[in-house]
Amino acid sequence: MAAHAFNTTQPPPRGRRGVWSLNTPTITILFLWSLVPLLMTLWFSFRRYNLMAPDRIGFDGLGNYRYLLTDPGLALAIWNTILLLGAVLAITIGLGTVLAVLFDQEFFGRGIARVLVLAPFFIMPTVSSLLWKNMMMHPDNGFIAFLMRSVGLKPIDWFAVVPLTSIIIIVSWQWLPFALLTLLTAVQSLDAERKEAARMDGAGPIAMFRYIILPHLGRAIAATTMIETIFLLGIFAEIYVTTSGGPGFASTNLSFLIYRYVLQEYDIGGAAVAALLAIVLANILAFFLMRSFARNLET
Amino acid sequence: MANLQLRRVRKSYDNIEIIRGIDLDLHDEELTVFVGPSGCGKSTLLRMIAGLEEITSGDLFIDGERVNDIPPAKRGLALVFQSYALYPHMTVAENMSFSLKLAGLSKAEREMKVAQAAQILHLESLLTRKPKELSGGQRQRVAIGRAIVRNPKVFLFDEPLSNLDAELRVRMRLELTKLHRQLRATMIYVTHDQVEAMTMADRIVVLNAGVVEQVGTPMELYRNPRNLFVAGFLGSPKMNFLTATVESQNPGNVTVKMADGSRLSVPGQLDISNHSQITIGIRPEHLRLTNTGSLAATVTTVEHLGSESYLHVLTANSEALIVRVSGETAVEADQQVNVEVDSSALHLFDQDGTSLRSR
Ligand SMILES: Nc1ncnc2c1ncn2[C@@H]1O[C@H](COP(=O)(O)OP(=O)(O)OP(=O)(O)O)[C@@H](O)[C@H]1O
Ligand SMILES: [Mg+2]
Numbered sequence A: 001m002a003a004h005a006f007n008t009t010q011p012p013p014r015g016r017r018g019v020w021s022l023n024t025p026t027i028t029i030l031f032l033w034s035l036v037p038l039l040m041t042l043w044f045s046f047r048r049y050n051l052m053a054p055d056r057i058g059f060d061g062l063g064n065y066r067y068l069l070t071d072p073g074l075a076l077a078i079w080n081t082i083l084l085l086g087a088v089l090a091i092t093i094g095l096g097t098v099l100a101v102l103f104d105q106e107f108f109g110r111g112i113a114r115v116l117v118l119a120p121f122f123i124m125p126t127v128s129s130l131l132w133k134n135m136m137m138h139p140d141n142g143f144i145a146f147l148m149r150s151v152g153l154k155p156i157d158w159f160a161v162v163p164l165t166s167i168i169i170i171v172s173w174q175w176l177p178f179a180l181l182t183l184l185t186a187v188q189s190l191d192a193e194r195k196e197a198a199r200m201d202g203a204g205p206i207a208m209f210r211y212i213i214l215p216h217l218g219r220a221i222a223a224t225t226m227i228e229t230i231f232l233l234g235i236f237a238e239i240y241v242t243t244s245g246g247p248g249f250a251s252t253n254l255s256f257l258i259y260r261y262v263l264q265e266y267d268i269g270g271a272a273v274a275a276l277l278a279i280v281l282a283n284i285l286a287f288f289l290m291r292s293f294a295r296n297l298e299t
Numbered sequence B: 001m002a003n004l005q006l007r008r009v010r011k012s013y014d015n016i017e018i019i020r021g022i023d024l025d026l027h028d029e030e031l032t033v034f035v036g037p038s039g040c041g042k043s044t045l046l047r048m049i050a051g052l053e054e055i056t057s058g059d060l061f062i063d064g065e066r067v068n069d070i071p072p073a074k075r076g077l078a079l080v081f082q083s084y085a086l087y088p089h090m091t092v093a094e095n096m097s098f099s100l101k102l103a104g105l106s107k108a109e110r111e112m113k114v115a116q117a118a119q120i121l122h123l124e125s126l127l128t129r130k131p132k133e134l135s136g137g138q139r140q141r142v143a144i145g146r147a148i149v150r151n152p153k154v155f156l157f158d159e160p161l162s163n164l165d166a167e168l169r170v171r172m173r174l175e176l177t178k179l180h181r182q183l184r185a186t187m188i189y190v191t192h193d194q195v196e197a198m199t200m201a202d203r204i205v206v207l208n209a210g211v212v213e214q215v216g217t218p219m220e221l222y223r224n225p226r227n228l229f230v231a232g233f234l235g236s237p238k239m240n241f242l243t244a245t246v247e248s249q250n251p252g253n254v255t256v257k258m259a260d261g262s263r264l265s266v267p268g269q270l271d272i273s274n275h276s277q278i279t280i281g282i283r284p285e286h287l288r289l290t291n292t293g294s295l296a297a298t299v300t301t302v303e304h305l306g307s308e309s310y311l312h313v314l315t316a317n318s319e320a321l322i323v324r325v326s327g328e329t330a331v332e333a334d335q336q337v338n339v340e341v342d343s344s345a346l347h348l349f350d351q352d353g354t355s356l357r358s359r
Helices: A016-045 A063-069 A072-104 A110-122 A125-136 A143-150 A163-188 A192-200 A205-232 A237-242 A254-264 A268-298 B042-050 B092-102 B107-121 B136-148 B166-183 B194-200 B218-223 B228-233
Strands: B004-013 B016-026 B031-035 B057-062 B077-080 B154-158 B186-191 B203-208 B211-216 B240-250 B253-258 B263-267 B277-282 B287-289 B295-304 B308-315 B320-326 B336-341 B347-349
Touching: A016 A268, A063 A268, A072 A110, A072 A163, A072 A205, A072 A254, A072 A268, A110 A163, A125 A143, A125 A163, A125 A237, A163 A205, A163 A237, A192 A205, A192 B077, A205 A268, A237 A254, A254 A268, B004 B042, B016 B042, B016 B211, B031 B042, B031 B194, B042 B077, B042 B154, B042 B186, B077 B136, B092 B107, B092 B136, B107 B136, B107 B166, B136 B166, B166 B194, B186 B194, B194 B218, B203 B218, B203 B228, B211 B218, B211 B228, B228 B277, B228 B347, B240 B320, B253 B277, B287 B320, B295 B320, B308 B336
Parallel strands: B031 B186, B031 B203, B077 B154, B154 B186
Antiparallel strands: B004 B016, B004 B057, B203 B211, B240 B253, B240 B277, B253 B263, B277 B347, B287 B336, B295 B308, B295 B336, B308 B320
C-alpha cells in the first residue's frame, strides 16, 4: 500500500484529453495571433504588389527576393541594425553597470540624482529625438554646437556627418536609465555579508567589482541585454525624426528599410521580404543570446 | 596567534550607545566565547574587532599594536559569518583560495594551502563543487576553510552553528574545539547559546546590554557568578531564584528567612545588615527531595529526559523552582513534595543583584 501511495510515476488521474481540452483555447489564440501575420507576410513576399501599380498585382515567384537581395541598401541596413544594437548595448550596459555600483554608495543627494538619471526613460522616443535634434545636436542652435564654439571648435552637423553615431547617442541616452534601473536592483540585492567577507579576504574596490559584483550581476545583465535587444532591433522613431535613414542609407536599419519600401516606394511585396529577413535576423540573434546566457540563467 | 586588548571600547549608532565601554584581554591560543542575550552587542563587538565597524571611541590592540585605523584585511583576522557568505559563483577551492589570490600567491602555493585546509576539514572530495551543491554543514566547513588558509592571527566566529540542525550543531561544536586544539589558534566565538559557551570556551565573556558582566573560565562563572544576570544566564535549566530576608548573623553562619516562613542556615559570612532583602540562587542539581526538606511544594510538571528528570514545583507562596532528580523518579504531577536545599551551594545576591560573596 505504502509503495503504491508513493509511486510518483503513476499517470495523473486526468487523461491527456482532459489537459488538452483546457489548453486548446489558449494555444489556438496564440497560434492565430502569431501565425496569421507571419503567413500573410509570407504570402505577400511572393506577390507583385506595389500600391503605385495596382493593375500589376499577381504572383511574382522569387522576384521580390531577387530585388531585395540585390538592393545595395539591404547589406547596409543589416550592418546598421547590428551596429546600432551592439553599440547601444555596450554603452547602456557598460555605463549602467558602473553607474549602478556608484548609485549603490551613500552620497549626498542620491535620491534626487536617481530620479534625474531615470528621467530620460519616461520621455517618448519622438520627443526625445526632437529634443536632441533641435536643442542638442543642431549645428547652429544646438547646445553641443554652443559648447564647441565656446572652446573655439567648429561645430559639426551631427546628422549629416555622423548620422548613425548620432542615433546611437540618442538611443543610448534613452535606454541607459532602463539598464541602470535593472542593474541597480541587482547590485542592491547583493548580500552585504558577502561583500564584507570579500573585504576581509582583502578585496579592494576593483577586486570587489571584478570578482564579486560583476559575477553577481551576470543574470541581470543577460536579462537586460535580451530585453533591450528586442526593442533596439525595431528602433524607428529616432531615425524617422532625425535623419530619415539618410544620408543615403547611412542611418537606415532594417525596420526603417521596411518602412522605406512600403511608404516611400509603396512596395508591399518588397517590404514583406525585408520583414521576413528581420524575423530571421532577430531569431539568429535570439539564438546566440539564449545560448550564451542560458547557462547563466540556470544558476 | 595573538593577544588582543580592548580598552574602553565604545560604539554608538546615531547617539544610541550599543557598546558601552569594554575592557578585555584575550589571550594567545585561547578560545574566548562572547555570550549574551540577543541584541546585547556581541556581533557588533566582533565586527569592531574585525574592522567592519568603526570603533567610536577606545582602543583596540593586536599584539600591542593599535589597529583602530587599520582596514579589515590588514589586521590579519578571519571572520566566519553566520550566513557563511560563500561566493556562489566560485567552487569550494576558489572560495577558499580567493584571499590568497588577492594576496598575489602563486597558483602552486594556493593549491597547496587549499589542499592542507581541505584535509583538515575533510573537504577534499568537494573542492570542485559550487556552494549550492553542498549541505549546510559542508558550507560551514568551507567557510571555516576560507579562514584557515589565511593562517590568521585570530579566528572570529559569529554564531557559526546557528543555521544547523541540533545534531549537526553538537558535532560541529566538537569539531571546532578539536580544530582549535589542532591549530593552536586564537579564536573568538560569538553565540547566544550558553551550552555552546560552556562546552567550547577556554574563557567566557558574558555580555549584557553593551557591557561585560563577567569574564572567566566556564566553571568559574558557573560556580561563582558575580551577579544575578550571569547566574541566570549560564546553566541549563536555569538557576532557581527565591526571595528571602537576612534574619540573624552568627560567626560562621547566617540565618535567612524564606518567603514561606521557613528558615535556612547558610555557612559563611555576609557583608550585609540584618533584615535586608536578598535573593537566593540555587541550581536545580543542588535541590533534593527528602522527607525532612524545609520547602514544601507541589509538583506541576515532570520532564523526563531519560538519564535525569526535571521537576517543576511551586512553593507554598507560588515561587517556581526546578529540581533535578534521577531519571528513575516515580514522582508525578500534583504530588506534594518536600525540597531540601543544599545550603553549602547557595548563591546570595543583594537587592542590586550583585553576589554577596565569592566562595
Ligand atoms: N547598523 C546599525 N544601526 C543601528 N543600530 C544597530 C546597527 N547594527 C546593530 N544595531 C543595534 O545594536 C544592538 C546590538 O546588535 P548586535 O547585532 O551586536 O546584537 P547581537 O548581540 O549580535 O544579537 P544576536 O544574538 O541577535 O545576533 C541591537 O540593539 C541592534 O539593534
Ligand atoms: Mg549577532
